Amino acid sequence: MTDNSFAPSPAPSDVTVEETDFGFRSVRKEEKKNLVRGVFDSVAGQYDVMNDIMSLGIHRIWKRIFVTELGPQPGLTLLDLAGGTGDISFGWLKAGGGPVVMTDINRSMLSVGRDRALNRGLVSDLSFCVVDAEAIPVRDMSVDRVSIAFGLRNCTDKLAVIREARRVLKPGGRFLCLEFSRVQVAALAPIYDAWSFKVLPAMGGIVAKDRESYQYLAESIRMFPDQETLADMFREAGLSHVRYQSLSGGIAAIHSGWRI
Numbered sequence: 554m555t556d557n558s559f560a561p562s563p564a565p566s567d568v569t570v571e572e573t574d575f576g577f578r579s580v581r582k583e584e585k586k587n588l589v590r591g592v593f594d595s596v597a598g599q600y601d602v603m604n605d606i607m608s609l610g611i612h613r614i615w616k617r618i619f620v621t622e623l624g625p626q627p628g629l630t631l632l633d634l635a636g637g638t639g640d641i642s643f644g645w646l647k648a649g650g651g652p653v654v655m656t657d658i659n660r661s662m663l664s665v666g667r668d669r670a671l672n673r674g675l676v677s678d679l680s681f682c683v684v685d686a687e688a689i690p691v692r693d694m695s696v697d698r699v700s701i702a703f704g705l706r707n708c709t710d711k712l713a714v715i716r717e718a719r720r721v722l723k724p725g726g727r728f729l730c731l732e733f734s735r736v737q738v739a740a741l742a743p744i745y746d747a748w749s750f751k752v753l754p755a756m757g758g759i760v761a762k763d764r765e766s767y768q769y770l771a772e773s774i775r776m777f778p779d780q781e782t783l784a785d786m787f788r789e790a791g792l793s794h795v796r797y798q799s800l801s802g803g804i805a806a807i808h809s810g811w812r813i
């Protein structure tokens with residue numbers, strides 16, 4: 554046993570407030586959720602049109618690949634985290650997947666998603682719930698698939714999200730994450746940087762009338778763990794057979810892990 558009774562108590566300057574990144578800024582951990590909520594409250598109405606403009610439509614291809622990777626089958630259940638306006642949940646149902654619970658921490662995004670679902674006539678096998686992906690109100694070992702697309706980077710405690718995903722998965726279930734990642738083609742990097750930090754915020758200012766939110770989105774992509782680091786986090790959270798595939802030269806990546 555060690556005796557710490559003579560250890561000096563920390564001077565006020567040694568007491569650290571727990572901080573995290575919000576784009577390139579460092580903020581208090583408890584502040585980040587509100588800031589992220591503010592971003593998505595602000596962009597919800599223009600979110601889909603901006604996705605098409607920003608990615609030149611390529612996000613649709615990435616999402617199609619992602620949904621195929623999820624392996625939709627009748628009878629399999631999906632929990633879609635940070636589901637936003639619904640692309641992944643709708644793709645899953647369209648591809649023949651079973652019941653899906655589409656969740657997001659942000660009501661504005663979910664209500665755009667609900668309207669889109671109604672417009673598409675998607676009423677059965679689809680439910681909506683406001684859920685923080687860091688604390689999922691779902692029983693252990695109760696779903697077949699958990700997905701998160703372009704959501705993990707906005708969460709404060711990313712490892713907690715992955716642990717929660719594993720907890721709710723049935724043994725034999727699978728967690729998949731689609732997220733921006735690290736560009737691996739050197740020639741692409743300068744073009745991608747200019748696009749992200751110059752064109753994207755400018756377009757956000759014009760189309761969504763919110764330059765700052767799109768500046769945050771560009772910065773948050775750079776702060777997100779690269780392919781190998783995220784794969785290690787999957788393993789640390791207890792997932793097995795972890796693998797990833799880079800998309801479009803590493804601009805995005807799909808990570809996958811199984812609960813065994």
Ligand SMILES: C[S@@+](CC[C@H](N)C(=O)[O-])C[C@H]1O[C@@H](n2cnc3c(N)ncnc32)[C@H](O)[C@@H]1O
Pocket residue numbers: 589593634635636637638639640641656657658659662684685686687701702703704707708709
């Ligand atoms: C970029 S959007 C992605 C939406 C959708 N999955 C897609 O691919 O189009 C990110 C979403 O993450 C949600 N989000 C941020 N933090 C979250 C959290 N802690 N729990 C659940 N959702 C969160 C935001 O509200 C937003 O709808």
